[in-house]
Amino acid sequence: MEIRYASNPRDVKGYDGERLREDFLIESLFVKSELNMVYSHYDRLITGGAIPTDKPLKLEDKETLKTEYFLERREVGIINISESIGKVNVDGETYELNKRDCLYVGKGVKEVTIESADPSAPAHFYIVSALAHKSYPTKKLPIKEAIPTHLGSDAESNKRTIYKYIHKDGIQSCQLMMGMTLLAPNNMWNTMPPHVHDRRMEAYLYFDMDDQSRVFHFMGKPDDTRHIVIKNEQVVLSPPWSIHSGVGTKNYTFIWAMAGENYTFTDMDGVKLEDIK
Numbered sequence: 001m002e003i004r005y006a007s008n009p010r011d012v013k014g015y016d017g018e019r020l021r022e023d024f025l026i027e028s029l030f031v032k033s034e035l036n037m038v039y040s041h042y043d044r045l046i047t048g049g050a051i052p053t054d055k056p057l058k059l060e061d062k063e064t065l066k067t068e069y070f071l072e073r074r075e076v077g078i079i080n081i082s083e084s085i086g087k088v089n090v091d092g093e094t095y096e097l098n099k100r101d102c103l104y105v106g107k108g109v110k111e112v113t114i115e116s117a118d119p120s121a122p123a124h125f126y127i128v129s130a131l132a133h134k135s136y137p138t139k140k141l142p143i144k145e146a147i148p149t150h151l152g153s154d155a156e157s158n159k160r161t162i163y164k165y166i167h168k169d170g171i172q173s174c175q176l177m178m179g180m181t182l183l184a185p186n187n188m189w190n191t192m193p194p195h196v197h198d199r200r201m202e203a204y205l206y207f208d209m210d211d212q213s214r215v216f217h218f219m220g221k222p223d224d225t226r227h228i229v230i231k232n233e234q235v236v237l238s239p240p241w242s243i244h245s246g247v248g249t250k251n252y253t254f255i256w257a258m259a260g261e262n263y264t265f266t267d268m269d270g271v272k273l274e275d276i277k
């Protein structure tokens with residue numbers, strides 16, 4: 001799998017747009033009949049995309065991880081982001097995932113395979129894996145059972161609902177946190193005003209966008225921001241020292257995932273709008 005190294009914010013100051021994209025944007029995780037992953041040195045988080053068609057796709061990359069099996073020292077969260085029904089096989093047991101349902105699989109599970117219920121209408125799965133030191137039970141959480149948090153307002157164009165799946169009061173994990181944010185119709189901003197959390201890195205997958213739609217994602221130190229233009233089903237890596245906020249040309253959905261020092265969703269350092277440059 002592709003490796004992405006971590007960068008020093010002092011160096012990132014001098015990056016041009018192309019270099020920012022090379023380091024922080026993951027452009028093509030989702031390819032038909034493939035399972036693709038990128039290994040980031042930010043908290044060794046792996047992000048992946050899978051679109052299984054005629055045969056199941058197995059979660060593995062011995063060459064990169066140098067372990068016997070993928071989850072020997074890791075845990076993983078898998079979310080179906082498509083309308084099509086998906087299935088995940090976990091050491092012989094099958095879990096069905098509908099759109100926006102999440103499955104957590106813990107350390108020690110030997111075989112995870114992913115398939116589409118109907119190969120002619122393949123499901124799209126988003127995969128995020130972090131290092132794990134302990135085994136937590138496999139658990140599915142359908143979106144209808146996730147607890148919604150309502151944030152923002154129409155006046156600020158950031159009215160949105162956050163669904164937390166893997167976190168302290170939801171599915172238990174070692175360090176992986178994962179959830180989904182849905183914007184209300186005609187609302188385009190996420191995570192504005194922004195925040196940083198130097199204890200944890202974060203990755204955003206933007207989706208539910210058409211071909212013509214783009215998200216302008218903002219990153220950088222709060223007083224020195226940059227942007228990356230993002231298409232449907234692309235991932236952006238957010239270093240711990242960076243803000244992570246976006247505005248769409250049209251409505252969109254995104255999945256956030258974090259790993260790092262602590263396991264407290266509310267541990268964020270809010271940035272005041274007057275301090276953003």
Ligand SMILES: O=C[C@H](O)[C@@H](O)CC(=O)C(=O)O
Pocket residue numbers: 160162180181190191192202244256265268
């Ligand atoms: O650290 C937390 C993450 O940045 C997201 O949960 C923020 C988010 O989904 C939002 O405000 O819309």
Ligand SMILES: [Zn+2]
Pocket residue numbers: 195196197202244268
């Ligand atoms: Zn955050």
